[in-house]
Structures are given as C-alpha cells and as structure tokens.
Amino acid sequence: xxxxxxxxxxxxxxxxxxxxxxxxxxxxxxxxxxxxxxxxxxxxxxxxxxxxxxxxxxxxxxxxxxxxxxxxxxxxxxxxxxxxxxxxxxxxxxxxxxxxxxxxxxxxxxxxxxxxxxxxxxxxxxxxxxxxxxxxxxxxxxxxxxxxxxxxxxxxxxxxxxxxxxxxxx
Amino acid sequence: xxxxxxxxxxxxxxxxxxxxxxxxxxxxxxxxxxxxxxxxxxxxxxxxxxxxxxxxxxxxxxxxxxxxxxxxxxxxxxxxxxxxxxxxxxxxxxxxxxxxxxxxxxxxxxxxxxxxxxxxxxxxxxxxxxxxxxxxxxxxxxxxxxxxxxxxxxxxxxxxxxxxxxxxxxx
Numbered sequence: 437x438x439x440x441x442x443x444x445x446x447x448x449x450x451x452x453x454x455x456x457x458x459x460x461x462x463x464x465x466x467x468x469x470x471x472x473x474x475x476x477x478x479x480x481x482x483x484x485x486x487x488x489x490x491x492x493x494x495x496x497x498x499x500x501x502x503x504x505x506x507x508x509x510x511x512x513x514x515x516x517x518x519x520x521x522x523x524x525x526x527x528x529x530x531x532x533x534x535x536x537x538x539x540x541x542x543x544x545x546x547x548x549x550x551x552x553x554x555x556x557x558x559x560x561x562x563x564x565x566x567x568x569x570x571x572x573x574x575x576x577x578x579x580x581x582x583x584x585x586x587x588x589x590x591x592x593x594x595x596x597x598x599x600x601x602x603x604x605x606x
Numbered sequence: 607x608x609x610x611x612x613x614x615x616x617x618x619x620x621x622x623x624x625x626x627x628x629x630x631x632x633x634x635x636x637x638x639x640x641x642x643x644x645x646x647x648x649x650x651x652x653x654x655x656x657x658x659x660x661x662x663x664x665x666x667x668x669x670x671x672x673x674x675x676x677x678x679x680x681x682x683x684x685x686x687x688x689x690x691x692x693x694x695x696x697x698x699x700x701x702x703x704x705x706x707x708x709x710x711x712x713x714x715x716x717x718x719x720x721x722x723x724x725x726x727x728x729x730x731x732x733x734x735x736x737x738x739x740x741x742x743x744x745x746x747x748x749x750x751x752x753x754x755x756x757x758x759x760x761x762x763x764x765x766x767x768x769x770x771x772x773x774x775x776x777x
Contacts, residue, residue: 457689470690480692485655488687517658517684519627519699520640522650529689550770560766566758580769585755599750 439499440541442548445490445510450477452507453490460531464566488514491548493532493541501533508536511545513552516562525553527563546579609669610711612718615660615680620647622677623660630701634736658684661718663702663711671703678703681715683722686732695723697733716749 445453454474461467480487493509500506509532516526527549532541553561562584565572573583615623624644631637650657663679670676679702686696697719702711723731732754735742743753 461690466690472688472690472692476692480687487685487693512687512689514685514687515657516686516696517650517682517698518642519682520631520636520642522642522646523657526686528687553770558770561770580766580772582766 440493440495440508440536440539440544442491442493442544445481445492447478447482449490449492449507450474450481452492452505453477453510453512455505456507456510456531456533457512457529459533460529463531488512488528491545491552493536493545495536501535505533508533509541509545511549513549515556515558518559521559523556523558525549525556525558525561527561530563542575610663610665610678610706610709610714612661612663612714615651615662617648617652619660619662619677620644620651622662622675623647623680623682625675626677626680626701626703627682627699629703630699633701656684658682658698661715663706663715665706671705675703678706679711679715681719683719685726685728688729691729693726693728695719695726695728695731697731700733712745 451474454470454472454477457472458467458470461470481490489512491511491513492507494507495501497506501508510529511527511531512529513525513527516524518524530542530545532545549561563576565576567573621644624640624642624647627642628637628640631640651660659682661681661683662677664676665671665678667676671678680699681697681701682699683695683697686694688694700712700715702715719731733746735746737743
C-alpha cells in the first residue's frame with residue numbers, strides 16, 4: 437500500500453531531518469534536549485567533511501502525511517573505527533512516522549544501510565537501544581542483532597563540555 | 607622523570623599503533639581478536655578520508671621501553687554525531703605502556719583530546735568502559751565522566767557482517 441522511495445538526503449532535506457529528529461526525541465520524552473539547528477545540520481552534513489550521512493524515505497505527494505509531509509522516515513549514520521577489526525557503520529538515529537509504519541519502510545532502510553556497510557567494507561553495524569524499548573530490541577534481534585552491553589559488559593560514558601573545558605584549563 | 611612528547615600520528619607510526627592496540631587487547635584478554643593489519647591502519651587513517659585519528663606519546667631514545675620502543679602510548683579517536691546536539695569526539699582506544707604509567711602521560715593525552723574536542727566545536731567526549739575496569743572508571747570519574755549507560759539505560763548493540771549480508775540478500 438505504501439508507495440515509497442529511499443534516497444540519500446540532500447541539503448534541501450535538513451528541515452525534514454530536524455523535524456523527524458524532534459519527533460523521535462519526543463517519543464523518548466526528550467524533545468527540549470534537541471538544540472541542533474538546520475544551519476548546523478547543513479554545515480555538518482553537506483560541507484567538505486560530512487560528520488553524518490542520512491537516508492530518507494519519501495512518499496509521493498498524494499500519499500503525504502496528515503500534516504502534509506512527503507519525507508516520512510530517515511536514518512542517520514556515520515562510520516566509526518574498531519581498533520581490532522576496522523571500519524564499522526554506526527546507526528545513530530532511525531525513525532519512521534507512526535502513520536507510515538507496517539509497510540516495510542524500516543526494513544528497507546535497514547537493508548539499504550546493510551548494503552552501504554558492506555560496500556564500504558565495514559565489519560558490522562553498531563547502534564544503541566534504550567533497554568526499555570522492547571519493540572525496537574525485538575526488531576533488531578529478528579535481524580541478528582546481539583546486545584554487546586549484555587554480552588561484553590560495555591557501558592557508555594560521557595565527559596561533557598564543561599568538564600572538557602575544565603581539563604583544557606588545568 | 608618521564609620526558610615525553612605528544613604528537614599527531616604519522617603513516618610511519620602504524621606499526622607502533624598496531625603493537626599498542628594488541629597490547630591493550632591482551633590486557634582485555636582479547637589479543638587474538640585483533641585482525642586489523644598495518645595496511646588497513648594506513649589506508650583507513652592516512653587516506654583521503656581518515657576513519658580515525660591518533661595521538662601518540664613518544665619518549666627520547668635514551669628513555670626507550672625495555673623492548674626498545676619509543677612510542678609508548680596512544681589514543682585513537684574519531685568524530686561522531688548526536689542528532690540532538692551535533693558533533694562529539696569519540697575516544698575509541700586509550701593506552702599507555704605499563705612501565706610508563708604514573709608520569710602524567712594519560713592525563714596529558716586526555717587534556718590534548720579535550721583541546722581537540724573544544725577546538726572542533728564538539729559538545730562532549732564519549733567512550734565506553736568495561737564495567738569491570740574499576741581503575742579506568744575511577745580515572746574518568748575524577749575528570750567528570752558520567753556513566754550514561756547507568757543514567758540513561760542505553761545498551762550497545764551490534765549486527766555483524768554475516769547478518770548484514772543476510773539482510774542485503776533478503777527480498
């Protein structure tokens with residue numbers, strides 16, 4: 437039923453990308469934490485050195501969302517490096533608008549990302565999932581995902597800007 | 607006592623970088639898992655598009671290690687992107703050879719990484735630590751690190767090559 441295409445994001449998409457980032461953040465009850473702007477997304481994603489890559493899902497105009505959008509899903513990713521095996525594809529954000537779920541858009545996006553990872557000679561794809569998000573965990577486990585935090589006991593840490601500045605001034 | 611300098615890694619350093627990666631992996635009892643080669647490190651770090659960056663710690667020849675090395679510590683990092691705040695510096699590997707610890711080399715490396723992060727307008731530095739690695743956890747906590755896994759319940763997942771290929775084949 438859902439007619440859609442997947443394509444690489446272009447500069448004109450930054451407004452939709454930011455909208456979808458905020459929608460996903462809202463789902464995680466963190467919408468006010470999104471301080472990123474369209475200007476930053478533009479500079480950081482479409483400058484000389486892209487800091488991220490995006491795939492967007494687009495539907496034809498006649499299938500637009502209730503509020504009139506045709507870009508209805510996205511995945512943001514970048515490449516990381518594992519010192520034991522080399523390049524990895526890191527899936528940072530992945531979201532399909534609620535009214536467009538169940539049509540295989542998510543699966544197609546993941547498939548496209550898998551092709552990108554293999555083509556770029558990555559050894560695997562990494563991503564984090566909130567431990568309470570059981571439906572996402574199931575979605576990924578059905579595709580062979582393994583919980584490294586559980587198996588290997590890794591914990592993600594952060595040193596924020598304030599503490600970085602503290603260190604630079606010591 | 608330890609006279610050392612920190613500098614950006616150069617192509618000639620890949621052999622030492624691989625040696626230190628293996629030493630750190632050995633500490634984690636995972637040495638046989640290191641399949642990366644010097645050739646990979648060279649292509650991936652010093653080509654048109656670097657997939658990682660390295661800082662190395664070097665001592666003068668008279669201060670070389672027991673086995674004759676002058677590159678005695680390193681940090682491997684790259685830039686990641688948080689969709690809420692933008693650029694982050696991700697610290698991937700960080701190691702100083704045992705005989706050179708206690709001289710502030712680790713602290714200097716972290717300081718240099720902090721400067722790099724601030725200069726490139728990163729919002730923070732992220733890294734993972736094994737939950738059993740108490741001394742590292744304390745080292746980072748002393749510098750203001752917080753455990754996001756604990757606070758926010760994030761879990762790191764992976765889909766390996768075999769399963770990626772499976773997905774690319776599916777209709």
